[in-house]
Amino acid sequence: MIEVRFHGRGGQGSVVASRILANAFVRENKFGSAFPMFGFERRGAPVTAYGRFDDEPVLEKTQIYYPDCLIVLDSSQRDSPRVYEGLKPNGILILNSTMGPKDPHENLALVAMADATRIAVEEIGLPAPNTGMLGVFAAATGWIKLASILAGLEDYFDGSRLEGNRRCVQRGFEETKSMRL
Amino acid sequence: MxxxxxxxxxxxxxxxxxxxxxxxxxxxxxxxxxxxxxxxxxxxxxxxxxxxxxxxxxxxxxxxxxxxxxxxxxxxxxxxxxxxxxxxxxxxxxxxxxxxxxxxxxxxxxxxxxxxxxxxxxxxxxxxxxxxxxxxxxxxxxxxxxxxxxxxxxxxxxxxxxxxxxxxxxxxxxxxxxxxxxxxxxxxxxxxxxxxxxxxxxxxxxxxxxxxxxxxxxxxxxxxxxxxxxxxxxxxxxxxxxxxxxxxxxxxxxxxxxxxxxxxxxxxxxxxxGRSYGGQIDTYRTADADMVLVASGSLSGTAQKVIDLKRDQGLKIGLIRLRMFRPFPRERLIETLRGKKAIGVIDRSICFGWNSGPIYVELRALSPEIGYIPMMSFIDGIANMDVSVANIERMVRILQSASEGDSYQKVTWIGMEEE
Incomplete structure (x- = not known):
C-alpha cells in the first residue's frame, strides 16, 4: 500500500487533489481512499489530507502516520518539521515550489518540484496548485499513469475549468524538476 | 428529458x-x-x-x-x-x-x-x-x-x-x-x-x-x-x-x-x-478466537487490519462489527461470544453514570449468557481523536493480559491512561 499525506491550506484544493488521485487509482482497477482532516472549514487554515492506494481494498480509516510520500501544496510549510513527521525511508516529497527544502529530512530520497501555483494562475486564473501537483506526482513517482489522472478530471470539473485543469496536470507533469538525494 | x-x-x-x-x-x-x-x-x-x-x-x-x-x-x-x-x-x-x-x-x-x-x-x-x-x-x-x-x-x-x-x-x-x-x-x-x-x-x-x-x-x-x-x-x-x-x-x-x-x-x-454485510452483526475471524474485539463504524476497518496483524503473530483474536444498535442484537452476540476468554468493546461515545462506553454497558447485560469473563471498555475516537492502529494494538495488549489472568481495569479512556 502507498500512503500519501497532503499538506496545504484551505482554498488550495488539497482535498480535491486527494480525491482525484483516488479516482485515478480506481480507474486503473486498483483501490484508493482519501479523506481530509480539518476543524472548521475556512480558507487559509492548514489542511491535511490522507490518501491510501493499493491493489487490495483499503480498510483503514485512520490518519497516516508513516507516509511514503508527501505532497506539499503550501510552500511555506516546506521546512516545517511537522510535515516530515513519520516519513518512511526512501521518502518522496512533491513540492509546489521552485526551491527545495533548506535542510532536507534524512529519510528524503527524492524531491520533485514545479511552480504549480504559477501554472494554475496562467491556465485557470486561480492560485489553485492542486491539479498541477498531481502531474508532478505522476512524473516523479511513476505510481500512476498521467492518462488516469487526466481521465478522472471530468468527474470534478467541467467546461473551461476542465480544459484548464487538464493543461495544469499536463504542464505539472512536463515541468517537473526532480532531485535525488 | x-x-x-x-x-x-x-x-x-x-x-x-x-x-x-x-x-x-x-x-x-x-x-x-x-x-x-x-x-x-x-x-x-x-x-x-x-x-x-x-x-x-x-x-x-x-x-x-x-x-x-x-x-x-x-x-x-x-x-x-x-x-x-x-x-x-x-x-x-x-x-x-x-x-x-x-x-x-x-x-x-x-x-x-x-x-x-x-x-x-x-x-x-x-x-x-x-x-x-x-x-x-x-x-x-x-x-x-x-x-x-x-x-x-x-x-x-x-x-x-x-x-x-x-x-x-x-x-x-x-x-x-x-x-x-x-x-x-x-x-x-x-x-x-x-x-x-x-x-x-x-x-x-x-x-x-x-x-x-x-x-x-x-x-x-x-x-x-x-x-x-x-x-x-x-x-x-x-x-x-x-x-x-x-x-x-x-x-x-x-x-x-x-x-x-x-x-x-x-x-x-x-x-x-452480490454484497452482504452480515445483517445485525458482521463477524471476522471469530470462530476459533479466544479474544474478541467489538467495534462499530469507520474504525472497524482499522480494527480488522489489527486483527490480521495479531493473527500473524499467533494471537487467536477476532472482531465483531456491530451494525445494529437498536434493536440490540442480543441473540447473535451471545451465539458468537459464548465460550470466549476476553472481550474488548470500543466505544466512540460515553455512557455517563457508568463511566464507560454505552455499547460496553449493553454487552455487560449479556454476561449471564456469555459467561463472566474479562470484559473491557475502551473509549476512543471521540471529538476527532484518531483511532489509530497503535491505539487498537494497545487495546489488544490490555485484552491479552486480562485473558491470561492478570488484573485489569474495566474501563480505559485511550489517551487518558496513567503511565
Missing part, C-alpha cells in the same frame, strides 16, 4: 458520473460517504424530502438538491428552516403514504428530538441518515457517536455503517426494513462524520432498475394504515392506560422482529446485488 429516460436514470451525465469509459459500464464511482448517502436515497425514489444542512452532513443536502435540479430525483423537496420542521414534515408525509427521507447530524438530531420521538410513536416508516458528530455540551465540530447514542431509547431502529458502499447499500436495505408490513418503524442510518462523511472511495452505484427490483416485494405486502382525505384516523393518539400500553408493546415487539428481518434483508440484498 422524457419520462422514460428519467425512469432509467443511468444514462445521465452527472458531475461524478464516469459513464462512457470502460470502467464505468459497471457504474463505479469514487465518491464520499455523504455522496453515497445521497445516491442511496435518490435511488430509492423518495417522494418527500425535507432537508436542512449541518456540518458534516451538508454535502448530502447539496447532492440531493443537485439530483432534484437535474431531474434525476422526481420528488417534493422541502427546504426547511430547521431540523424540527424537517422531521415533522416527513412524518406527516409518511403518514399520508409517501416514501420520505431526511438527513441530519448532532445539533440537528437533538433539535428534532420531540419530533423524532413522535415519528417513532406514529410508527411511520421513514429513513433518516444521521452523520455521527459530537453533541452539544462541549461545542465540537468533530466525530463521535454521542448523538446517535443519545437517542437510543427513541424507538427508532439504528444502523451503523462503516464504508461508503455500505452507506449506500444500507439506505436501500433500510427502506425494505422500515416499510415492511411486520415492522413499520423508522430507521436511522448512521455513519461517522469526518472519517466517512468526507472520505472518498470506490463505490458501485446500482442502477435504478436493480433498486426498484429489490424494493418491489414491498408492493406485494398489505397496505399499511395511511391518512386519506375524508377518512379520519389517529396516529399515536391513544394517550392513556391500556391503549398506550398496547401501542408501546406492539412497537417494542416490532423492534424485536426487526432483528431477524434485517438478517433476511441482508441475505436478499446479497442475492440481488
Amino acid at each position: 422524457n419520462a422514460h429516460a428519467r425512469l432509467l436514470g443511468c444514462g445521465k451525465k452527472g458531475m461524478l458520473n464516469m459513464e462512457g469509459t470502460e470502467f464505468n459500464k459497471t457504474k463505479i464511482k469514487v465518491i464520499t460517504g455523504n455522496s453515497a448517502a445521497a445516491h442511496g436515497a435518490m435511488l430509492c425514489r423518495p417522494e418527500v424530502l425535507a432537508l436542512y444542512p449541518i456540518t458534516p452532513q451538508t454535502e448530502v443536502v447539496e447532492e440531493i438538491s443537485g439530483f432534484y435540479a437535474s431531474g434525476e430525483l422526481d420528488a417534493e423537496v422541502v427546504e426547511v428552516e430547521g431540523e424540527n420542521s424537517a422531521m415533522n414534515i416527513i412524518t406527516a408525509a409518511s403518514a399520508a403514504g409517501a416514501r420520505a427521507f431526511t438527513a441530519t447530524s448532532s445539533y440537528g438530531l437533538v433539535y428534532m428530538y420531540d419530533a423524532l420521538l413522535q415519528a417513532a410513536g406514529y410508527r411511520v416508516p421513514i429513513v433518516m441518515v444521521n452523520v455521527n458528530r459530537e453533541t452539544p455540551g462541549i461545542t465540537a465540530v468533530s466525530s463521535g457517536q454521542q448523538d446517535m447514542i443519545s437517542t437510543r431509547d427513541s424507538g427508532w431502529i439504528q444502523i451503523i455503517t462503516s464504508s461508503c458502499q455500505e452507506i449506500l447499500d444500507s439506505i436501500i436495505m433500510a427502506y425494505r426494513l422500515a416499510e415492511d408490513f411486520d415492522i413499520q418503524v423508522p430507521v436511522m442510518v448512521n455513519y461517522d462524520g469526518f472519517y466517512l462523511s468526507y472520505l472518498a472511495e470506490k463505490v458501485e452505484v446500482p442502477c435504478r432498475a436493480d433498486v426498484d427490483g429489490f424494493l418491489a416485494p414491498l408492493k406485494d405486502q398489505p397496505q399499511r394504515p395511511i391518512l386519506k382525505p375524508g377518512e379520519p384516523m389517529g396516529f399515536g393518539t391513544h394517550g392513556i392506560l391500556e391503549g398506550y400500553l398496547e401501542l408501546r408493546y406492539k412497537h417494542s415487539t416490532a423492534l424485536e422482529r426487526a432483528k431477524v428481518k434485517f438478517d433476511e434483508i441482508d441475505k436478499a440484498f446479497e442475492r440481488h446485488f
